[in-house]
Amino acid sequence: MFTVIDDGIAHEVTAVVDGDRVFLSAAGLATLGWELHPEGLCRDGLCIPVSEDVAIETERGFELAALARVLDRPLAVDAGEHAAYLGVSAGERTRALRSLVAPDFTLPDLSGRPHRLSDHRGKKILLVAYASW
Amino acid sequence: MWQSVYEELKDRGFIVITVALDKSADDARPWIEAAGPTHPSLIDTRHVLAELYNVVNVPTILWIDERGRIVRPNDVAFGADTFRQLTGLDSSIHLAALRAWVRGERPAFDADTARAQQTLPTVEDQRARAEFGLGQWLYERGRHEAAARHFERGGALAPHDFTIRRGTMPMRGIDPMGPQFRAMLGEWVQAGKPYYRPLADTSGRA
Numbered sequence A: 001m002f003t004v005i006d007d008g009i010a011h012e013v014t015a016v017v018d019g020d021r022v023f024l025s026a027a028g029l030a031t032l033g034w035e036l037h038p039e040g041l042c043r044d045g046l047c048i049p050v051s052e053d054v055a056i057e058t059e060r061g062f063e064l065a066a067l068a069r070v071l072d073r074p075l076a077v078d079a080g081e082h083a084a085y086l087g088v089s090a091g092e093r094t095r096a097l098r099s100l101v102a103p104d105f106t107l108p109d110l111s112g113r114p115h116r117l118s119d120h121r122g123k124k125i126l127l128v129a130y131a132s133w
Numbered sequence B: 001m002w003q004s005v006y007e008e009l010k011d012r013g014f015i016v017i018t019v020a021l022d023k024s025a026d027d028a029r030p031w032i033e034a035a036g037p038t039h040p041s042l043i044d045t046r047h048v049l050a051e052l053y054n055v056v057n058v059p060t061i062l063w064i065d066e067r068g069r070i071v072r073p074n075d076v077a078f079g080a081d082t083f084r085q086l087t088g089l090d091s092s093i094h095l096a097a098l099r100a101w102v103r104g105e106r107p108a109f110d111a112d113t114a115r116a117q118q119t120l121p122t123v124e125d126q127r128a129r130a131e132f133g134l135g136q137w138l139y140e141r142g143r144h145e146a147a148a149r150h151f152e153r154g155g156a157l158a159p160h161d162f163t164i165r166r167g168t169m170p171m172r173g174i175d176p177m178g179p180q181f182r183a184m185l186g187e188w189v190q191a192g193k194p195y196y197r198p199l200a201d202t203s204g205r206a
Helices: A026-031 A064-071 A090-098 B003-012 B025-035 B048-053 B091-102 B111-116 B123-140 B144-157 B179-190
Strands: A002-006 A009-013 A015-018 A021-024 A035-037 A040-043 A046-048 A061-063 A075-078 A083-086 A106-108 A114-116 A124-130 B014-020 B041-043 B060-064 B070-075
Touching: A002 A021, A002 A026, A002 B123, A009 A026, A021 A026, A021 A064, A026 A035, A026 A061, A040 A064, A061 A064, A064 A075, A064 A083, A075 B123, A075 B144, A083 B123, A090 B048, A090 B123, A106 B041, A124 B003, A124 B048, A124 B091, B003 B014, B003 B091, B014 B025, B025 B041, B048 B123, B060 B091, B070 B111, B123 B144
Parallel strands: A002 A083, A124 B014, B014 B041
Antiparallel strands: A002 A009, A015 A021, A021 A061, A035 A040, A040 A046, A075 A083, A106 A114, A124 B060, B060 B070
């Protein structure tokens, strides 16, 4: 089995690994929520066109790096550890930050209790990132 | 460090939220217990905040208004002058601006000014964060050597991202205050690049 971490969630998929290249089975692609159709790479009825020079489907399966390229998302792969991480595109992050809407998040405190940023709507917030290092 | 300003201003519709970008709650615990915060004091082992806000070093502060809008994008400020000799930053400049904003004496940046001061993530920044994400996932599973490879790759992709280069040192068995950090910092500063990048007004340059 191969693990693809997508949007923070680890999915177990069947895949063929060749060097640094990872080929997903059709079921693996579906596990990540995607289907390849003539109109493109589709999820929930929405399709992203795939340009002719990108081959997602190969004889060995659906190439993960090609999938990431079509989605315009960064991909980190560890073939030896059978794991990969699909990140978030610079474009998506840029659009979100340019809107100036503070991205929402939920994080735990020391006791494990979750806190959500947007629960403090209506107040002025000083948000501080720090670390012990 | 931020507890006192929270105490001072909390009755004016103001809250402080601190987020520790540490490898474990236990790494952050002594700091939090010493500060005794009554505001939310959160732990972010997976660097969720760094990913969402393009945070590349600590401390990073932002102001968010009552409507959930960023009115001061990523800036550098300390709650006290403990590290002033090292950082060259006078904490009182930001604190004065913060007080004036919270009390309604001086508005924060308008949208155009806020946008003009944002640093947006590049393709390389996001590739670096994917490497961090994979490394962190591997680290959580005890795959420390594999994790280190990805942390190093992430640092190479985004050399200005010290949440990766320095922040992962404790996960690579490196002292983040030790000689390897000092060498990295020395090289960076020697190349004419600032380790802290405060906005013009908080740096005292505006």
